[in-house]
Amino acid sequence: MIEVRDVHKRYLTDHGPGPWVLRGVDLTLPAGANVGLIGRNGAGKSTLLRLIGGIDQPTRGSVRRHCRVSWPMGFGGGLQGSLTGRQNARFLCRLHGQAQDMAGRMERIQSFADIGAYFDAPVKTYSSGMRSRLQFALSLAFDFDVYISDEVTSTGDAAFQAKARRAFADLVGRAALIMTSHSAGSLKEFCTAGIWLHEGRAHWFDRIDDALAAYQESLPA
Numbered sequence: 001m002i003e004v005r006d007v008h009k010r011y012l013t014d015h016g017p018g019p020w021v022l023r024g025v026d027l028t029l030p031a032g033a034n035v036g037l038i039g040r041n042g043a044g045k046s047t048l049l050r051l052i053g054g055i056d057q058p059t060r061g062s063v064r065r066h067c068r069v070s071w072p073m074g075f076g077g078g079l080q081g082s083l084t085g086r087q088n089a090r091f092l093c094r095l096h097g098q099a100q101d102m103a104g105r106m107e108r109i110q111s112f113a114d115i116g117a118y119f120d121a122p123v124k125t126y127s128s129g130m131r132s133r134l135q136f137a138l139s140l141a142f143d144f145d146v147y148i149s150d151e152v153t154s155t156g157d158a159a160f161q162a163k164a165r166r167a168f169a170d171l172v173g174r175a176a177l178i179m180t181s182h183s184a185g186s187l188k189e190f191c192t193a194g195i196w197l198h199e200g201r202a203h204w205f206d207r208i209d210d211a212l213a214a215y216q217e218s219l220p221a
């Protein structure tokens with residue numbers, strides 16, 4: 001279970017505090033729920049995912065995780081640019097206490113990322129797509145109760161997108177998923193419940209179809 005309590009979020013700009021991205025978001029995400037985040041561009045979907053994943057902090061309010069939550073799949077941060085993909089992967093394996101299974105996990109990470117010789121090149125030489133592929137592979141290499149995905153199904157070429165979809169399908173039944181996607185089909189395929197973000201506030205729906213309908217009705221005619 002994940003509790004989001006009265007969360008407000010805004011960012012500092014060169015001119016001082018920016019506008020509120022999230023305003024009083026209050027949610028309880030039940031254990032095992034596959035949830036889709038829906039909203040216009042700039043509605044705060046990625047911001048809320050970063051807060052849930054613990055890589056950002058709310059301006060006000062709190063996020064409490066009563067389970068193991070991944071960082072957002074495809075998130076380009078968290079990698080040391082001067083280290084190679086392999087060295088970053090080794091560091092994370094040690095950090096997560098998986099040094100005893102290093103060889104097997106390294107093989108899975110390298111195979112899934114599928115970035116060829118760049119796996120042994122410094123991450124600072126990667127394109128944004130390559131960084132996303134490596135981060136996605138790293139996320140899947142560890143066992144979490146909840147996996148977070150920010151538009152991963154649209155990352156990379158068609159072959160990688162198909163691989164990502166198969167990975168999501170494999171997660172069903174053994175872990176929960178919280179995801180954003182511009183594809184209604186992807187949300188319906190992997191999610192049962194939905195959160196519609198609108199004007200900084202979050203609206204929970206037990207059915208993803210109802211969340212999508214609320215979003216569609218909010219769009220200008």
